Amino acid sequence: MKKMLGFGTLGSRIYSTFTIMMFAAIFVMQLVAFRFTVNTVQNSTLETNRTMLGQLTTQIDSYIVGMERISNAVLEDDELQSYILGKKDALKSDSIAAVRTTLENYIQARDDISEIAIFPKDGPVIMSDQSLEVNPWIDFTKQPWYQDAMKAHDQTVVTSSYVQNLVKGQYSWVVSLSRGIVAEQGQNFLGVLLVDLKFNRIQELCQSMAIGEKGYNFILDSQGNYVFHPTQQLVYSDLKSEPVRKIMALLEDTEQAVYNDGERYFMVETSPHTGWHVVSVLPSEEIVTDWKNVQFSYAAIGLVLFLIVGLATNGVSQGITKPLRKLRDIMKSVDTGDFHLIGPIKATEEIQELARDYDIMVTRIRELMQDNVREQELKRKSDLKALQAQINPHFLYNTLDSIIWMGEMKQHKEVVQMTSALSKLFRISISKGRELIPVKDEIAHVQSYLTIEEMRYRDKFDYIVDVDPALYEVKTLKITLQPLVENAIYHGIKEVDGKGFIRITGEEKEGDVVFTVHDNGKGMSRQQLQELRNGMETPFDERSSYSNMGMGVRNVHARLQLYFGEEFGLTCDSEPDKGTTITIRFPVRRGEESV
Amino acid sequence: MKKWFILLLSLMAALALFLVLSIFYDQTRSETVELDRPIQIVMKSIETEPMDFWEIVMRGMREAAKEYGLDYEISGPSHEKEIDLQIEMVNKIIEKRPPLLLLAASDYEKLVPSVERASELGIPVITFDSNVDSSIPISFIATDNIEAGKKAGDELKRLMKGSSRREIAIVSHIKEVSTGIDREAGVRESLQNEQVIGTWYIDVEQEKAYLATLELLKNGELGGIIALNEASALGVADAVAEVDGARDRVWVVGFDNAIQELEYLESGVIDALIVQRPYNMGYMTVKTAAEFLMGNPVAAELNTGSLLITKDNMFKREYQEILFPVRNIE
Numbered sequence: 001m002k003k004m005l006g007f008g009t010l011g012s013r014i015y016s017t018f019t020i021m022m023f024a025a026i027f028v029m030q031l032v033a034f035r036f037t038v039n040t041v042q043n044s045t046l047e048t049n050r051t052m053l054g055q056l057t058t059q060i061d062s063y064i065v066g067m068e069r070i071s072n073a074v075l076e077d078d079e080l081q082s083y084i085l086g087k088k089d090a091l092k093s094d095s096i097a098a099v100r101t102t103l104e105n106y107i108q109a110r111d112d113i114s115e116i117a118i119f120p121k122d123g124p125v126i127m128s129d130q131s132l133e134v135n136p137w138i139d140f141t142k143q144p145w146y147q148d149a150m151k152a153h154d155q156t157v158v159t160s161s162y163v164q165n166l167v168k169g170q171y172s173w174v175v176s177l178s179r180g181i182v183a184e185q186g187q188n189f190l191g192v193l194l195v196d197l198k199f200n201r202i203q204e205l206c207q208s209m210a211i212g213e214k215g216y217n218f219i220l221d222s223q224g225n226y227v228f229h230p231t232q233q234l235v236y237s238d239l240k241s242e243p244v245r246k247i248m249a250l251l252e253d254t255e256q257a258v259y260n261d262g263e264r265y266f267m268v269e270t271s272p273h274t275g276w277h278v279v280s281v282l283p284s285e286e287i288v289t290d291w292k293n294v295q296f297s298y299a300a301i302g303l304v305l306f307l308i309v310g311l312a313t314n315g316v317s318q319g320i321t322k323p324l325r326k327l328r329d330i331m332k333s334v335d336t337g338d339f340h341l342i343g344p345i346k347a348t349e350e351i352q353e354l355a356r357d358y359d360i361m362v363t364r365i366r367e368l369m370q371d372n373v374r375e376q377e378l379k380r381k382s383d384l385k386a387l388q389a390q391i392n393p394h395f396l397y398n399t400l401d402s403i404i405w406m407g408e409m410k411q412h413k414e415v416v417q418m419t420s421a422l423s424k425l426f427r428i429s430i431s432k433g434r435e436l437i438p439v440k441d442e443i444a445h446v447q448s449y450l451t452i453e454e455m456r457y458r459d460k461f462d463y464i465v466d467v468d469p470a471l472y473e474v475k476t477l478k479i480t481l482q483p484l485v486e487n488a489i490y491h492g493i494k495e496v497d498g499k500g501f502i503r504i505t506g507e508e509k510e511g512d513v514v515f516t517v518h519d520n521g522k523g524m525s526r527q528q529l530q531e532l533r534n535g536m537e538t539p540f541d542e543r544s545s546y547s548n549m550g551m552g553v554r555n556v557h558a559r560l561q562l563y564f565g566e567e568f569g570l571t572c573d574s575e576p577d578k579g580t581t582i583t584i585r586f587p588v589r590r591g592e593e594s595v
Numbered sequence: 596m597k598k599w600f601i602l603l604l605s606l607m608a609a610l611a612l613f614l615v616l617s618i619f620y621d622q623t624r625s626e627t628v629e630l631d632r633p634i635q636i637v638m639k640s641i642e643t644e645p646m647d648f649w650e651i652v653m654r655g656m657r658e659a660a661k662e663y664g665l666d667y668e669i670s671g672p673s674h675e676k677e678i679d680l681q682i683e684m685v686n687k688i689i690e691k692r693p694p695l696l697l698l699a700a701s702d703y704e705k706l707v708p709s710v711e712r713a714s715e716l717g718i719p720v721i722t723f724d725s726n727v728d729s730s731i732p733i734s735f736i737a738t739d740n741i742e743a744g745k746k747a748g749d750e751l752k753r754l755m756k757g758s759s760r761r762e763i764a765i766v767s768h769i770k771e772v773s774t775g776i777d778r779e780a781g782v783r784e785s786l787q788n789e790q791v792i793g794t795w796y797i798d799v800e801q802e803k804a805y806l807a808t809l810e811l812l813k814n815g816e817l818g819g820i821i822a823l824n825e826a827s828a829l830g831v832a833d834a835v836a837e838v839d840g841a842r843d844r845v846w847v848v849g850f851d852n853a854i855q856e857l858e859y860l861e862s863g864v865i866d867a868l869i870v871q872r873p874y875n876m877g878y879m880t881v882k883t884a885a886e887f888l889m890g891n892p893v894a895a896e897l898n899t900g901s902l903l904i905t906k907d908n909m910f911k912r913e914y915q916e917i918l919f920p921v922r923n924i925e
Binding site for chain 1: 611655658661662664854857858861862863872874875878879900910912913914915916917918919921
């Protein structure tokens with residue numbers, strides 16, 4: 001996991017970077033949009049609610065104002081005026097009837113008026129219907145509407161809603177409008193006019209203007225008591241409560257228009273005429289019924305967007321990395337020594353260019369490699385030639401001297417023998433210019449050489465050639481044994497008195513051809529042996545820095561290594577006064593010939 | 596790119612989106628009950644006089660149902676006395692397999708088999724106003740009548756403190772009904788150290804109460820009468836109002852809130868009334884049903900309470916709507 005996110009590959013890096021960035025972008029965008037939507041919905045709902053509330057307040061107000069006009073009209077009525085002002089004292093009962101008729105007319109015109117009554121300071125109460133009896137058990141002058149009207153002179157006073165028990169046997173829910181009747185010229189208090197409005201009307205208004213299924217309106221009077229509440233009984237028995245104090249505080253706070261108790265939104269407006277506070281209540285769930293859908297669709301859109309972006313990013317990163325990976329795979333084959341061309345590739349321009357440049361490079365490398373191989377080959381050949389050319393110029397004229405000398409001694413037989421041996425020796429050395437010759441030819445070559453040397457150093461040494469005939473047809477590098485034999489004679493046997501002995505063996509060991517050239521001559525001291533070995537290990541080019549000693553041996557070793565590889569060549573073993581053994585090792589090759 | 600990596604990242608993102616959006620979506624836990632069929636309510640009576648007790652009960656039910664988004668159907672006989680009809684209706688309703696049955700049993704014993712049948716069918720039953728003699732109902736929502744009786748007794752004791760006449764009579768509507776039995780028990784418990792001279796049963800007839808009271812008033816030691824329902828209270832009040840001076844000598848405590856009773860209360864014939872809260876009863880009944888359906892715990896018994904109303908507090912704003920229910924506008 002960590003590795004995945006640790007930007008291991010270019011693809012995963014591109015993918016994760018893009019994904020995380022796009023996710024963050026979508027996420028932030030979604031949050032902002034969601035909040036914005038929610039706020040918009042909420043604000044518009046609350047705005048609607050506020051408008052409704054304003055209308056409701058206006059309607060209640062205009063309703064009350066209308067009632068006030070009626071009360072004005074009643075007060076200005078001539079009959080009433082004359083009765084109240086006592087102008088028609090004599091005809092009192094008649095004038096009472098006339099006033100009553102006036103009141104009755106108003107009540108009949110308006111079915112939302114429950115009662116209109118006049119309470120003269122001194123004199124009987126006049127109600128709209130003669131049959132109605134004033135409740136004997138109450139003192140109306142103690143009722144709040146009477147008291148308030150008295151205090152307010154000719155201003156209209158509006159009560160809260162209550163059960164009017166003015167008429168005996170009748171209990172009706174009303175809102176009372178009352179005003180003092182004052183003599184025109186002075187402050188004389190003459191009585192009170194009472195207009196009872198049926199409470200239903202206000203209830204109806206409040207309920208018809210409620211928003212949503214669970215929204216409702218209620219009304220508080222200026223003291224914060226309920227004028228109307230749709231579930232008053234629940235409120236009074238504490239099954240339901242309204243944050244009245246908070247709502248009243250809202251009135252003083254001009255900045256905050258809405259109070260939210262977590263579940264409900266409260267808005268309040270005060271009706272200027274009645275002093276009532278009309279409160280509109282909207283449960284949060286009414287505002288946000290669609291939130292669930294909004295939330296769901298936002299989440300769904302976000303998810304889809306994210307998936308699309310994810311897939312697109314994946315596509316893009318694939319598009320970038322696929323050709324790159326192909327390039328990488330092809331380039332990797334260089335490890336194994338293969339130089340493949342990429343060829344035309346489906347990718348962006350940059351990568352195509354890269355591929356093209358790579359191809360050019362590879363082509364150049366291939367050419368260089370071929371050049372290199374050819375040069376190496378040439379160098380090797382020239383080296384080989386050079387090495388072969390170093391073989392024994394002294395030997396030739398020594399031998400020729402010997403032939404001349406034998407000729408003078410008239411030893412014709414010996415002359416013939418030596419000359420034919422020499423001829424054979426050279427024929428094989430040349431071998432039509434081939435590098436590899438069969439083992440039997442190599443043996444014939446060394447035997448010719450031994451024949452010549454034996455004749456020159458009469459009775460100085462004996463020799464044995466013991467080579468497994470199975471090896472005869474195996475190819476060997478030509479002129480490998482002769483230098484070793486030459487070495488054995490000149491640096492081994494010749495240095496000691498008495499008759500020497502040279503043994504040449506040949507056999508196959510573990511797939512390699514192993515020749516040994518053994519002599520019982522002087523041998524080498526440890527130091528000399530070490531020097532020879534070092535000389536053999538020294539690169540061929542630097543051989544001149546070493547002494548002449550063992551030059552033939554080193555030549556053979558170098559040629560074998562050049563031809564067969566580093567692991568083949570010569571090994572030397574020697575002890576002072578005991579002799580030297582040199583072993584040749586090279587791989588078995590039959591029939592074919594290379595170079 | 597590995598497939599699971601895409602999947603993992605996408606899922607992570609989706610999850611995160613949902614989670615964060617949910618954080619903003621906290622206040623909207625819905626308190627509504629979703630049912631495929633309406634719950635059934637069986638009343639004692641549905642054809643009601645205006646502003647009758649049962650109509651107010653229904654108003655409370657309507658309010659609670661609106662609040663909880665609960666669908667309901669109301670049925671019941673026309674009159675409380677039609678016990679057999681109610682049983683028949685209940686049985687029919689049970690076979691319709693409603694999600695819940697709300698029942699105001701018109702008989703304590705006779706409705707037990709119906710309730711048992713409902714229980715067999717896995718229909719939960721909640722009773723209100725009047726219970727059945729069974730432990731099956733999940734909840735019983737009603738006025739605690741013993742407590743109401745005690746309130747009446749306590750008030751009479753208080754009123755009679757200075758009075759020299761110490762004898763008290765109880766006028767009850769009917770002997771076998773549970774409201775009568777409970778209220779009388781409450782009264783007697785409260786008045787156990789007073790001189791209760793007896794209980795007069797009037798078979799829910801105002802006239803009988805009137806006549807009985809006339810007789811009782813002849814007793815010079817009678818200081819108080821408790822009338823256990825509307826009919827008995829009105830009969831008692833009629834007599835007390837008629838007999839000269841009786842309203843000053845005898846204290847009367849009644850039950851319920853008929854307009855005439857309230858008039859008598861205002862005029863001083865009746866001195867106190869014990870009033871139930873039918874609106875709250877209806878409201879609490881449906882609320883309990885809704886809570887139960889939402890899987891919330893509900894109380895086995897719920898007392899919706901009673902109020903002591905006197906002339907002094909009868910026009911108090913908070914009691915006005917209970918005593919004089921606002922006529923509905925629907």
